[in-house]
Amino acid sequence: MQLTNIVVNQSISPEIEMPLSWTRLFYLEKEYGDSFFILDIKKFESNYQEFLQAFRAIYPNTHLGYSYKTNYIPKLCQSVNFMGGYAEVVSQMEYDLAIAIGVPPSRIIFNGPLKYSEDIERAILAGSIVNLDCLEEVDIVTALARRLPDQQIAVGLRCNLDVVGIGRISRFGFDVEGGALDDVFKVFRELNNCSVLGLHCHISSPTRSVESYKLRTQKLIELSDYYFQEKPPQFIDVGGGFFGKMNDDLKAQFDCYIPSYQEYAEAIAPQLKSRFPGNYTPELIVEPGVAVVADVLKFVAKVVGMKTVQSRQIALVVGSIHNIKPTLTGKELSLQVYRSEENSDHKNISPPVDLVGYTCMEHDCLYNNYSGQIGIGDYVVFDNIGAYTVVFKPPFIRPNPPIISYDSTLNEYDLIRRRETTKDVFSTYVI
Structure with missing residues (x-):
């Protein structure tokens, strides 16, 4: 599997506030109905680039995998693909969406706790990054590797780490402390045509603190040193879960500090820069969802x-x-x-x-x-x-209301999801 570095030279333009008034909303109601969402696509693109550049300024080999589950409006996902980002998906439904809007399979990261054997096989053989979550998925990959001995199989592994501030034992990934991750590596070492490309960690923290990201990055680097002694992994994926931008009155309702994009980048990127100073640097993958889409x-x-x-x-x-x-x-x-x-x-x-x-x-x-x-x-x-x-x-x-997209450059509104109908809601039922 080749992890390509796609770079889109796009400057971060100043945000133009969406012009709303009673009159404008009145005319929008006449066209779209008395409730609707408005998507500011330019603000999303600005957030994406600002988040990415905060990391790349420190560690250039950084790429973002946009979390589809956070908001899978196809127009947003298409924008990510245009900007060179990965599609980070956690279901076959989201994988199918990525393919439908033109995302190359090699730019799809397949995470999540429930992947059927046919989903895993399809994604691996297409060249996607599949981060395995449990032993049952290891069994699926092992069977695939034995069935296709001439096919090179490559996967990532999701690590279950003890990270400060979680407040509970996470249910996701392979237990590092308990030895489950070690067992998986042993299985794959016995398969001549199966390799581990990199390590992934996504753990939700109530406070989404800078300290938790420092610790998970440190532990992922330590694991990569231990398991990839001949050469570094192709990627280190620190997951998502970052706070996004919010208005001051909402920010004041949280009983924890709200870090900026820059503070998150400074918690993660310098550690990779220090550990991998040479010509070969693993790709740092970051999977923001809330961080880039919350305020758009x-x-x-x-x-x-x-x-x-x-x-x-x-x-x-x-x-x-x-x-x-x-x-x-x-x-x-x-x-x-x-x-x-x-x-x-x-x-x-x-x-x-x-x-x-x-x-x-x-x-x-x-x-x-x-x-x-x-x-x-x-x-x-x-x-x-x-x-x-x-x-x-x-x-x-x-039924669900429509979504319209606002383009601040053209000062135009376009329908990107029509209003759901009664027929839409009941179309899957047998009547």
Whole structure:
């Protein structure tokens, strides 16, 4: 397998704020409906390049594998492919998407705990990087290598490391301390046509701290020194899980420090630069998802109802918590309310107001105690919702809303996912 170094010379352009107003949202509603997502593709590309260059400034042989599971909008994934990044996938569905949008198999990293034998064989034989997670997958690869003795088989191995700040024992990868990783290397040494290309580690930390990345990088380097004594591995993959950009009011709701791209790069890249100073340097692969996509999506929902229940003021919007914060329970996202200056006869109530969703669940409150003026016909725009919202949203109560893409260079909006229909939701059922 050849790991090519694709470099796209793209400068990091200054971000242009998406111009929104009540009038603009009104016309967007006429075309797309009373709730929709807006994707700022230029901001995504800027985040991607800024993150990548923070690492490359220290360790040039760095590449990003964009985490499809975080947000697999095809337009985003196509942009990553254009910029030379890997597609980091954790399912056959995501692998198929990467192939469908033109990603070369050699630029796909296949991770995840559940890979069927046919998925593993297809990816390996196509030249993708497959990071094995468990002994059952080792058995699949072993059987493949024995069935095809003239075929060179190459894989990566996911390492289960003891990293500070996790707070629990991770269920992913081969236990380093318990000897499972050592056993896997022994299996592959006995196969003449099977080799390990590199080591991978992805461990979720609640604080996503710089210290945890320093430690996992240090341990991966130590493992590479131990298992790759003749020559360094082709890659060292430190995974993802980094904090992304967020507004100050959201940042203040976290009880931990929020590192920058630069701080993450300084925790990881200098260690590889110090350990591999020569001409041959392993490829450093980093797998950001949240870090580059968190702040590139907005959700627009129209206010359609107002009521007072005892002392509680309530505004009903065409959206739900599933649209904006499936993984941020207990936090209030940044929002802005756009009001019509001419619409003076719409119904208003005095703050504070709870902005509630369309579902029949009591906990479906998109924002608690909004302190500004709000009324029927206004538009509420939530920010910092790029991570996991689109991929986690179930067709609960209402089909999924459309996604439109904003291009700040052209100041244009384009539909990139149409509104889901009743037929879409029930098309897989036998009626």
